[in-house]
Amino acid sequence: MAIFTIVAGARPNFMKIAPIIHALQKRILEGADLSYRLVHTGQHYDKKMSGDFFDQLNIPEPHANLGGGGGTQAEQTAAIMVAFERELVENRPNLVIVVGDVTSTLACSIAAKKLNIDVAHVEGGIRSGDLSMPEEINRMVTDSITDHFFTTSEIANANLRNLGVSDERIHFVGNTMIDTLLAQMPNFKKPEGEIFDQLIPQGYFVMTMHRPANVDQEHQLKAMIDAILEGSQGLPIIFPVHPRTAKNLQSLGISAPNLLMCEPLSYLEFNYLVQHAKGVITDSGGITEETSVMNVPCVTLRDNTERAETIQLGTNELVGTDPAKLKPYLEKIMANTWKQYQGIPLWDGNTATRIVSILEKIYCA
Template sequence: MKKIISVVGARPNFMKVAPINRAIQNFLREHSDFPLIHKICHTGQHYDSNMSDVFFKDLELPEPDFYLGVGSGSHAVQTARIMIEFEKILISEKPDLVIVVGDVNSTIACSLTAVKLGIKVAHVEAGLRSFDRTMPEEINRILTDAISDYLFVSEESGVKNLKREGIPDEKIFFVGNVMIDSLISYLPKVERSEILGFFSLKPSQYGVVTLHRPSNVDSKERLKQIIDLLVDISEYKRIVFPIHPRTAQNLEKYDLLKFLNHNIIATKPLGYIDFIALIKNSAFVLTDSGGIQEETTYLGIPCITLRNSTERPVTVEIGTNVLSGEDITVAFKYIMEILNGNFKNGKIPELWDGKASERIVKILIEKLFE
């Protein structure tokens, strides 16, 4: 009997593990006596119910087999806690493979712990590079890729990056995007969402904003600039602003909530289904997230990313995404272009077809049982 443990820790991980879990379960239903067990470990890196529990419900994930409950802390503290607790799971369970996804602290912590115990690691969403090492996620990506055994890549840039870093070809697999697997799978549920009615919104008559990166929300001056931008935009369109816990804390700390007006709908983080419904029906999205750049590209929704670089360049090269950098006036210019109908049209990237998870599971089963 072979055993696989998949790791989730933060909000973006759930959308990536859900389709992998589904693909494994579908395979096991078709091969009822197949000697394979799949378990899920939730590190508890995101412990707010709006950032975690609701995603298990929305994405129909089973309750995790293991919950580490590490909570918040500095990067070092959080990573160390995950490693200590995850090592206990690995020693007890003795899995043949650990699947990690994305680029959060749980990704590098669990990879490193597994590799040091001689357990093989598969990294889903490998090879993405922003080339900005001030981003903690970039460090996590580089280190995880360097020690993983199987690297599953979502876009062509990832293949080039891994080869440039000396990763041998036999470890690299261009399979497509598991985030898009989730998106395609849950579109029927998205269509039934009542979130627009809840906020009294009409399709294409509003924009969506998400902010959470330290470079945008930790400085009072920068955060005030962005709030001023939202106020300016709200003169033209209503804005829905699901506020990340880190951003909410800083808005309160810097006394900036008072600047939001009645055209800006400030809300807590939303579940996956409702959030995708909001994006799908929006006029534009303003964000500093990674995954949202991909979701908007697939859905054909204009996306302005408040960053100088992106680890997902295909969303800019052929998708609906643009980088506005740190200059707020550039972001405002792009939004005016969108509202005036002068923004670019995008295309869906190669292999973003809803079947990446099936490809991953097929490869892993071949490797585990060869």
């Protein structure tokens, strides 16, 4: 029997692992000689948020929660490594599957390889080239010790080949986050609350902002919000606010009648808003993938991106962190002249099925 340990640590990981678990469950029911353990590292753990995700995405309760949250980057990495090593010694699998680029991805990959256990990296090979981002370091270190790469794009494939990774270890399968998006679209639901009742389709913006380059410097944050308010021409801007950002906004006294701040939303509620938005303003990576597939205009407030396919074939544009450069992009959205989604290869909802099929060939042969 082939045993796989699947690791999830932070909110974006849940969307990426859900379809893999569903595809594994399906094959197990069909008689495949497979088994898995789901390990939640506890890197980000909020009972309500995690509960929402497990319920909404139909993910079973984890077999183990390592409780590795809190502390500095180094403290968190160390706590997860120590706890995950213990998990692997007690429940040794044939393969550890890590996803994305969070601290848990790095920590669990290192712990597994030190015990001579194979590692598969789902979303391997993506790069921003920006070493000031912790996620980029996580990607680089994880990919340097990974055995099998499940990639989302030809760009990621090229990045790995440039590192000397052989073709038989690169498996171009698509994007499991898009599997979740396409499966859950019929279940999207409008959030409850007064601010959401006033919204009309294509009559508002959705904004997310959390990166230190945008939110930790008072002058930069105020200038960016002012530019967004000006460019939105009075349309409501729904802003689910990260606690750190909320604190900074409050201290700056930033407010406007159309800047509608709210608590972080569940997956189904947030994507309902994105699907019906005029446009999305973000400094996140994953949202650029979802907006592309939903054909919603997206501007990214970063100087680089690890998801270049969303610019080449999707609806994303890289604006940068200079507020002065934002205006023409928002004008284009307001004028309904934004580019359309061209279709990104293999982002078709069947990625997890392809992953499990490949794993069976490798570990059940």
